[in-house]
Amino acid sequence: MNSQRQRDKAEAQRREQLLQRSLVGRKVRLRCVEANDLPLRVQWVNSPVIQRTLNFQYPLSLAKMQKWLDTVITDNTRRDFSIVTTDANAVYIGFGGFLNIDHGPRKAELYVAIGNSSYWGKGGYGIDAYRVLMRYGFLELGLNRIYGYQLTFNSSARRVVEMLGWQTEGTLRQDIFAHGELRDRAVVSILREEWVDPDVLPSADAMPPD
Numbered sequence: 001m002n003s004q005r006q007r008d009k010a011e012a013q014r015r016e017q018l019l020q021r022s023l024v025g026r027k028v029r030l031r032c033v034e035a036n037d038l039p040l041r042v043q044w045v046n047s048p049v050i051q052r053t054l055n056f057q058y059p060l061s062l063a064k065m066q067k068w069l070d071t072v073i074t075d076n077t078r079r080d081f082s083i084v085t086t087d088a089n090a091v092y093i094g095f096g097g098f099l100n101i102d103h104g105p106r107k108a109e110l111y112v113a114i115g116n117s118s119y120w121g122k123g124g125y126g127i128d129a130y131r132v133l134m135r136y137g138f139l140e141l142g143l144n145r146i147y148g149y150q151l152t153f154n155s156s157a158r159r160v161v162e163m164l165g166w167q168t169e170g171t172l173r174q175d176i177f178a179h180g181e182l183r184d185r186a187v188v189s190i191l192r193e194e195w196v197d198p199d200v201l202p203s204a205d206a207m208p209p210d
């Protein structure tokens with residue numbers, strides 16, 4: 001009985017550590033979105049340089065973003081995070097998460113935006129955010145397929161997913177209308193069996209029974 005209790009406790013600790021690890025990367029960590037995060041999030045979404053890479057409504061008001069947060073915090077088909085740096089300053093630099101989580105085929109759409117553009121191309125904040133989200137998606141949400149949509153001109157986003165082993169599945173031609181023109185989007189994805197993460201031990205989600 002005692003040893004069963006110890007095993008349960010060890011398993012609970014292991015799961016807690018796994019969860020913590022799954023949200024922390026080398027350059028960034030994810031945390032839940034708090035009301036204080038919303039003004040910057042609105043500023044980023046409305047910034048033309050970010051806006052042109054996303055498929056979000058614009059312009060966006062703070063009031064609408066506050067309503068958005070009220071709705072999404074109880075929506076089990078999505079997980080939304082704020083992205084902060086792992087250094088001592090813990091700078092809030094962007095946002096990301098999963099949409100359309102579907103537990104049947106175990107798939108979800110991943111999104112990432114490093115909103116503070118002074119962190120772009122500065123040694124891997126964006127790619128680390130993708131890595132942390134993929135880890136969370138595969139290990140915590142139990143996903144088998146993670147996919148995304150990328151405007152075809154977005155070479156930074158394309159390069160990042162290529163480096164992470166994602167495949168391009170095809171192009172959705174003239175799929176969205178934004179900034180006065182129809183735009184093509186690429187569908188990109190990675191499957192659980194294709195996922196390689198040097199920071200995750202092979203045994204992390206498959207511990208043998210003792």
Ligand SMILES: CC(C)(COP(=O)(O)OP(=O)(O)OC[C@H]1O[C@@H](n2cnc3c(N)ncnc32)[C@H](O)[C@@H]1OP(=O)(O)O)[C@@H](O)C(=O)NCCC(=O)NCCS
Pocket residue numbers: 050053054112113114115119120121122123124125126127128148149150151154155156157159160163
């Ligand atoms: C796309 C985005 C997440 C990339 O983040 P980032 O922090 O700028 O990129 P990183 O520093 O992590 O770059 C990772 C790698 O990609 C390479 N890379 C990034 N942009 C590149 C580009 N335009 N051309 C070639 N390589 C590029 C980097 O050189 C780096 O490779 P390295 O480690 O060999 O040097 C970020 O630019 C962003 O949030 N943009 C706005 C929103 C957006 O486009 N989101 C994706 C929507 S689908």
